[in-house]
Amino acid sequence: MAPKSKAIRYALTTFERLRAHHADADCELVPRDPFQLLVAVVLSAQTTDAAVNRVLPDLFATMPDAASFATAQPEQVAEKIKTIGMYRQKAKHLVGLAKQIMEHHQGQVPRQFDALVQLPGVGRKTANVVMGVAFGIPSGVVVDTHVQRLSQRLGWTKQQQPESIEKELSAVFPKEVWIILSHVLIFHGRRVCTARAPACERCVVSDVCPSAGKAENVGRKPSRMRSLRE
Numbered sequence: 001m002a003p004k005s006k007a008i009r010y011a012l013t014t015f016e017r018l019r020a021h022h023a024d025a026d027c028e029l030v031p032r033d034p035f036q037l038l039v040a041v042v043l044s045a046q047t048t049d050a051a052v053n054r055v056l057p058d059l060f061a062t063m064p065d066a067a068s069f070a071t072a073q074p075e076q077v078a079e080k081i082k083t084i085g086m087y088r089q090k091a092k093h094l095v096g097l098a099k100q101i102m103e104h105h106q107g108q109v110p111r112q113f114d115a116l117v118q119l120p121g122v123g124r125k126t127a128n129v130v131m132g133v134a135f136g137i138p139s140g141v142v143v144d145t146h147v148q149r150l151s152q153r154l155g156w157t158k159q160q161q162p163e164s165i166e167k168e169l170s171a172v173f174p175k176e177v178w179i180i181l182s183h184v185l186i187f188h189g190r191r192v193c194t195a196r197a198p199a200c201e202r203c204v205v206s207d208v209c210p211s212a213g214k215a216e217n218v219g220r221k222p223s224r225m226r227s228l229r230e
Helices: 011-021 034-043 049-062 066-070 074-080 087-104 124-135 145-153 162-172 175-191
Strands: none
Touching: 011 175, 034 049, 034 087, 034 124, 049 074, 066 087, 074 087, 124 162, 124 175, 145 162, 145 175, 162 175
8 A cells, every 4th residue: 555645644634724714614505404405406516506595595485395396397497497507407307306205205305325316416416415414414525626626736636536536535534524524625615725716825724735836737627517417
């Protein structure tokens, strides 16, 4: 086995410094009801959380639960979310997953990761968010574009694919921090370590970051569009 790099050996200490700096880090999607959160996370693929939060009040006013989504037509849902990217496809996913929840899970969002990823439009990232935020269960590390970029810049992984990155982060960090880890990295990615113009000069961990001063060249998202099934 190859020796661990310094970045890996001190990864937990580096993370705790970031966590202290972003003490308010949390999921920025508004719902905490499991079904409504699931809807929000599906809508958030390749769309900002703020944009999703704007459409949710009107959407849930008429379709607040799995039963109401299951009996809706995709066109009805699409009309409510048409400001969201790929809204027609997402509307079909939402109706489809609601039907499966009603038919196979007694109208309740399953608390099992394997059951979640069987729902239309739900991949590992979405399932991990729901498991962590709705149920407090650390099923894995959520790997979005911010987590992917920062984990590479901080020297915690050299992997390029989300599932491989998740596997390595899950090995580096103890299970009890898996949920908050992604929230902290997302906040740092939005506020400081942005894709095009990382602010290394005001980063609280620049002294231990192997990419400091050249971070814009590391961890940039590939230009091709990712699958909706995140």
